[in-house]
Amino acid sequence: MSRTTAEWIGKSDDAMPPPRVRLRIFQRFDGKCQECGLPISGKRWICDHRIALINGGENRENNLGPIHETCDKTKTAADVAEKSKVYKKAAKNRGISLRKGPKIRSGGFQPAAAQRQASRPVDKWRGYSS
Template sequence: MARTVSEWIGKTDDHRAPPRVRQRIFDDCGGKCHICGVVIVGKKWALDHLTALINGGENRQSNLKPVHITCHAVKTAADVAEKAKVAKVRGKHIGAIRPKQSIKSAPKPEKPAPKPMPPRRSLFKEISAS
């Protein structure tokens, strides 16, 4: 019977998993890339965080899976794009990011044409010679 081993948890986000933990994770996943499902044989591989650290994931064994280097680059780019979108939406929501354009109001109605002036009356009465 195999002895149970406690889960590895990194001291910091930058702390790398030691070789014994990398081997344990690789064996638990059957040596397959968790993204494409192809067996990793004689190729370089990395450990990928299922939930990226920048998106709130933890640096622990249960959040790590083996992945090909090329698959890892694609997933990392997607994680960064997701983080940027979340940050932008949150910034707009809390008012930290102002809109690029001002909100346009409804067009003002046109003013009606002025009424024509009545004909001018003379100030003096004309006297007719009769």
């Protein structure tokens, strides 16, 4: 019977996995980027939280996967969009309106005749002549 290895769990959300854990993560995913699926060999890579911390993911080995540093930018943008979507859905399901104020209504357009009337220069002396 082989000895089981304890899963690495970060002491805080900022804690970085040590090299031995990074190696385990790399091997677990066969050295493939979990974002684009291509081999990582020779390129810079990072341990990415598969479920982002901002979306409730945990800083632990089972939630980490290798991704190219260049793929991280795409994933981070997607994570932020996901967070926004989840937040809006959660608020809506609880009857919370995220609208900041009343809907702004347009004053509408004046009929063409009224516009012509308004733009006509006013003779301020008219009406005062004797």
